[in-house]
Amino acid sequence: MNILLSEKCTNYCRYCFAQERMRSSVNNFISIDSFKYILDFLHKSKVDHVNLIGGEPLIHPNIIEILKILNDDYKIKTVSIFSGGILPQPKIFEIAKWLLPEKYNFIFNLNNREGYKNNHYNIIVNNIKCLRSSGLDVTISYNIYKELFNYIEIFEVCNYLGINKIRWSLAYPGIRKDTEYIHPVHYPKVRNRVYQFIMDSYNKGYELTLDCQIPLCFFTKKQMSKILFIYPQFYQRLGKCSPAIDVGTNLEVWRCFALYDDIKANLGDFNNVKEIYKFFKTKTDSHLYTEVPEYCTNCEYWKDRICQGGCLSFNIDLINKSRQRRNEYEKLIDSHRNADLMSIREPLLWWLSDCIEDADALLRILYFILKKGDYDLIEEFYDNNKLRLHRLRNPVILYLIAIAFINKKDKKKALAVISEGLRLSQGSNLRQKFMEFLRLTRNELESFEISPFTFNQVSGI
Ligand code: SF4
Numbered sequence: 001m002n003i004l005l006s007e008k009c010t011n012y013c014r015y016c017f018a019q020e021r022m023r024s025s026v027n028n029f030i031s032i033d034s035f036k037y038i039l040d041f042l043h044k045s046k047v048d049h050v051n052l053i054g055g056e057p058l059i060h061p062n063i064i065e066i067l068k069i070l071n072d073d074y075k076i077k078t079v080s081i082f083s084g085g086i087l088p089q090p091k092i093f094e095i096a097k098w099l100l101p102e103k104y105n106f107i108f109n110l111n112n113r114e115g116y117k118n119n120h121y122n123i124i125v126n127n128i129k130c131l132r133s134s135g136l137d138v139t140i141s142y143n144i145y146k147e148l149f150n151y152i153e154i155f156e157v158c159n160y161l162g163i164n165k166i167r168w169s170l171a172y173p174g175i176r177k178d179t180e181y182i183h184p185v186h187y188p189k190v191r192n193r194v195y196q197f198i199m200d201s202y203n204k205g206y207e208l209t210l211d212c213q214i215p216l217c218f219f220t221k222k223q224m225s226k227i228l229f230i231y232p233q234f235y236q237r238l239g240k241c242s243p244a245i246d247v248g249t250n251l252e253v254w255r256c257f258a259l260y261d262d263i264k265a266n267l268g269d270f271n272n273v274k275e276i277y278k279f280f281k282t283k284t285d286s287h288l289y290t291e292v293p294e295y296c297t298n299c300e301y302w303k304d305r306i307c308q309g310g311c312l313s314f315n316i317d318l319i320n321k322s323r324q325r326r327n328e329y330e331k332l333i334d335s336h337r338n339a340d341l342m343s344i345r346e347p348l349l350w351w352l353s354d355c356i357e358d359a360d361a362l363l364r365i366l367y368f369i370l371k372k373g374d375y376d377l378i379e380e381f382y383d384n385n386k387l388r389l390h391r392l393r394n395p396v397i398l399y400l401i402a403i404a405f406i407n408k409k410d411k412k413k414a415l416a417v418i419s420e421g422l423r424l425s426q427g428s429n430l431r432q433k434f435m436e437f438l439r440l441t442r443n444e445l446e447s448f449e450i451s452p453f454t455f456n457q458v459s460g461i
């Protein structure tokens with residue numbers, strides 16, 4: 001989770017998707033009470049790492065008090081501070097005194113020298129040098145937002161500072177798209193340079209990490225296999241992203257800064273980090289793959305759901321379209337609670353496959369259809385989406401589908417789905433739930449002439 005200490009910034013990166021927030025914010029700095037509230041929230045969530053971000057987090061007027069609180073907080077084991085580095089050196093010296101090297105590390109956002117005014121570049125380099133001399137771990141964060149970026153200069157400064165960790169990302173726009181970024185259709189123009197940057201980083205011995213996801217088509221297949229061979233950890237950042245979860249100074253939460261202008265909630269509405277994560281997964285991520293971005297039409301990675309089509313900020317209109325459609329379907333179901341489903345079979349089928357990634361919605365509709373007894377509809381849905389459903393790894397959903405097959409007296413399909421459900425529920429807290437479902441329908445299974453032996457074998461009871 002990322003805590004915004006400050007909504008003011010001393011930097012002016014052209015690609016920054018938080019620019020608007022930094023300009024318009026009235027709540028400049030987080031209060032100590034709010035900061036403590038967030039720490040309590042993290043304790044309840046059993047989270048022991050925190051990211052301090054901004055704006056520029058180090059210009060918080062009570063930064064020393066915040067660091068003292070963190071130093072005394074034994075439940076928070078590690079803290080990453082994301083800084084732009086533009087602040088007076090005496091301030092950095094003062095801050096450095098309170099930083100325990102075993103607890104804190106820094107991620108400095110560094111652009112090419114040409115992107116800075118006055119002597120800001122030198123100020124940043126000297127400030128990093130000061131923190132390095134205090135024994136602190138520093139990573140350089142580098143954002144690529146134009147075709148001809150000068151990564152050699154980044155190597156030079158890392159070399160000068162004795163830093164061997166670089167974290168890179170493609171710059172993504174916010175929803176307003178008023179910052180500098182490279183659109184996915186232009187990725188082929190920049191891919192060779194990025195590839196060279198990665199290869200040169202490896203040859204020079206840099207530990208390279210990737211911040212946000214990159215689409216699977218960014219590199220050619222040949223380039224990708226070479227990259228994964230030398231930096232296998234990039235694999236986790238390919239094609240898909242998850243909610244980062246930022247908390248603002250007023251305790252608002254949003255999925256990640258690129259989606260700052262999209263849905264927000266309040267930290268007080270949740271009991272723990274898991275709930276926030278689930279909230280954004282449902283409200284946003286579950287709408288992926290329902291509308292295909294133009295540049296992804298015919299892409300195999302898209303069809304297989306292994307690439308989401310780039311940063312979600314590029315496709316927020318499609319996500320909104322899906323949200324709207326799902327609302328309409330909800331209304332449709334409400335108006336058909338007491339009617340038969342014949343007239344809405346088509347939209348229901350659409351809706352089912354539309355919300356496969358939204359487990360709650362999917363369960364709700366499956367229950368609804370089961371209660372109505374339209375098992376053919378569930379079968380049709382299953383047959384059309386078998387792969388995606390099995391990939392969900394959600395045995396409860398599979399079991400509901402199995403009930404439909406039991407009622408249809410389709411022994412083969414019922415057992416196939418039950419076996420898969422049991423396999424998937426091994427070691428998960430859904431297994432018990434799944435077993436309960438299984439016990440509940442034991443009679444149906446037995447009357448269905450599955451011998452107790454086979455049943456016991458399958459269910460493991
Ligand atoms: S889904 Fe879209 S962004 Fe991802 S690899 Fe395919 S074409 Fe590229």
Ligand code: SF4
Pocket residue numbers: 172212213241242243244255256257258259310311312313
């Ligand atoms: S939507 Fe995903 S890729 Fe885009 S900024 Fe947020 S986390 Fe990164």
